[in-house]
Amino acid sequence: MSTSQKSAPAKAETASDIALCLRGLRSGYGGIDVIREANLEVRKGGIYAILGKNGMGKTTLLKTIMGLLPIRDGSAHILGADITGWPTYRIVRCGVSYVPQEQAIFQDLNVGENLRIALGGRASFKERFAGIAGLFPVLGQRLHQVAGTLSGGEQKMLLLARALLTNPKLILIDEISEGLQPAIVGHAQAALSNACRERGTTIVLVEQNVRFAFALADRYAILNLGEIIAEGETGSDEAIESVSRHLTL
Amino acid sequence: MLTHALDIVTSAGILYVVALGLLIIFGVLKIINLAHSAFLAIGGYVAVVATEFHVSLWYAIPIALIIGIVIGAILEATVLRPLYARPLDTILATWGISIVVVQLITLIFGRETQFAASPITGAISIGDITYSEYRIILLGLALVLGAIMVFLFQATELGLSARAVIMNEGLAQAMGINTRFVRFFTFCAGAALATMAGALITPLVSIEPNMGLPWLINAFMLVLVAGSSVISLGWATLGLGGAQVLVSTFINPIIGGLTIIVLSVLVLRARKTL
Numbered sequence A: 001m002s003t004s005q006k007s008a009p010a011k012a013e014t015a016s017d018i019a020l021c022l023r024g025l026r027s028g029y030g031g032i033d034v035i036r037e038a039n040l041e042v043r044k045g046g047i048y049a050i051l052g053k054n055g056m057g058k059t060t061l062l063k064t065i066m067g068l069l070p071i072r073d074g075s076a077h078i079l080g081a082d083i084t085g086w087p088t089y090r091i092v093r094c095g096v097s098y099v100p101q102e103q104a105i106f107q108d109l110n111v112g113e114n115l116r117i118a119l120g121g122r123a124s125f126k127e128r129f130a131g132i133a134g135l136f137p138v139l140g141q142r143l144h145q146v147a148g149t150l151s152g153g154e155q156k157m158l159l160l161a162r163a164l165l166t167n168p169k170l171i172l173i174d175e176i177s178e179g180l181q182p183a184i185v186g187h188a189q190a191a192l193s194n195a196c197r198e199r200g201t202t203i204v205l206v207e208q209n210v211r212f213a214f215a216l217a218d219r220y221a222i223l224n225l226g227e228i229i230a231e232g233e234t235g236s237d238e239a240i241e242s243v244s245r246h247l248t249l
Numbered sequence B: 001m002l003t004h005a006l007d008i009v010t011s012a013g014i015l016y017v018v019a020l021g022l023l024i025i026f027g028v029l030k031i032i033n034l035a036h037s038a039f040l041a042i043g044g045y046v047a048v049v050a051t052e053f054h055v056s057l058w059y060a061i062p063i064a065l066i067i068g069i070v071i072g073a074i075l076e077a078t079v080l081r082p083l084y085a086r087p088l089d090t091i092l093a094t095w096g097i098s099i100v101v102v103q104l105i106t107l108i109f110g111r112e113t114q115f116a117a118s119p120i121t122g123a124i125s126i127g128d129i130t131y132s133e134y135r136i137i138l139l140g141l142a143l144v145l146g147a148i149m150v151f152l153f154q155a156t157e158l159g160l161s162a163r164a165v166i167m168n169e170g171l172a173q174a175m176g177i178n179t180r181f182v183r184f185f186t187f188c189a190g191a192a193l194a195t196m197a198g199a200l201i202t203p204l205v206s207i208e209p210n211m212g213l214p215w216l217i218n219a220f221m222l223v224l225v226a227g228s229s230v231i232s233l234g235w236a237t238l239g240l241g242g243a244q245v246l247v248s249t250f251i252n253p254i255i256g257g258l259t260i261i262v263l264s265v266l267v268l269r270a271r272k273t274l
Helices: A058-065 A088-093 A111-119 A125-135 A152-165 A182-199 A210-216 A237-248 B002-029 B036-052 B057-083 B087-109 B133-155 B157-167 B169-174 B179-200 B213-226 B230-250 B253-273
Strands: A018-029 A032-043 A047-051 A073-078 A096-099 A170-174 A202-207 A219-224 A227-233 B123-126 B129-132
Touching: A018 A058, A018 A202, A032 A058, A032 A202, A032 A219, A047 A182, A047 A210, A047 A237, A058 A073, A058 A170, A058 A202, A088 A096, A088 B169, A096 A152, A111 A125, A111 A152, A111 B157, A125 A152, A125 A182, A152 A170, A152 A182, A170 A182, A182 A202, A182 A210, A202 A210, A210 A237, A219 A237, A227 A237, B002 B036, B002 B129, B002 B133, B002 B157, B002 B179, B002 B213, B002 B230, B036 B057, B036 B087, B036 B179, B036 B213, B057 B087, B057 B179, B123 B133, B129 B133, B133 B157, B133 B179, B133 B230, B157 B169, B157 B179, B169 B179, B213 B230, B213 B253, B230 B253
Parallel strands: A032 A227, A047 A202, A047 A219, A096 A170, A170 A202
Antiparallel strands: A018 A032, A018 A073, A219 A227, B123 B129
């Protein structure tokens, strides 16, 4: 079930080129499977957008990859390791950052604590923060402010800063652009493309905002009722046409 | 006057020591550990055995602490861990543990009341009154324990992880925190604090298999009022424990025994309507 833009099987693609690979993934809540037979391959170093309307299973897919929901069937590989059944903290510690859409910060902790918690004492906060402070000038001045008192846009910046702080190899981001002012969306875009370019970080975006997703991503997939129904490169006109057809159905 | 003030602060200190283990388990694991009373009793009987062997209570206290860690570790791994997805069932499970422990104690030591030798029997003069030295020492210990707890929670990596688990366990996992370990560690610490508290209060109470029960009920109410903060627990014990002392002294000790429970219910009721 793929559209015409699906790229021909890549030449001599080896497992070491793949950052994230899902095979026949199935998961859900209670008696309902939200994700059914999801297959996906994300190459290292790129930005990959997973698009879909509300209720298609985007958030569930990310939660399943992160081990926050059990995998019912199929398998997930991250950076060559079979992470099926791993507890979340082990997945995180092999170089994955996850940016949830809801309840994503500790409201009662200050900005510095919210950032430090992602490091878990495994690296020097000062050193790591210095490496990203330039991308997030506001946060540097507000390390002692309680995170819950930040504006919506500032909270999203905090999420991105926290995700980058650990120098991850793979970042999974759940609808970061939702409800953001255009200026902040531009800022988020700049921070993410910088991470991909400068550090070779692989980024998987789950989005409804096609414009934001296509401005960043080099490949996309469409998630419909828990299945990947289309996949391709973002550059072409057909891609935009295909996406708008699927998302407006 | 000074005597009443000392009664209030020392009673608050004793309540603080007794309730602390229950509070940290409630905060991090979100379960009410009804085995807390049995852990207190275990600590009490460690003091009894120490007395039999003519060992000072000062040595019994660290022994009780270690026994608490071991018992906590075994129970967390075998009984509680499989039940974390079903928090209500943990109430039944911990109550069950409590019954088993109390029966085992009865089997070994019998039902009758026992006594443990106090390491200090003297009184000290403060101003123009004399006051139980042991109660003053307990107050000091409560303050030190409180300070250690605040330090652990506010200034250490593990404390930050524990606060993260208290606030949002799913997000804590997504931040790379091994929440299973945090739960295990906290339950061991909470059990150890309970057994230690049980040994500490032995000079002040009579020791019998159900000795922990009245303490459990008061500690439970205090924890519900204080939430998951070790600092709020200090204020709650001072306020409600203080009220208990005043009612017991000036009205009636029986009504005094109900003070914490009744006031806690009123506080919780008022908070809900806010």
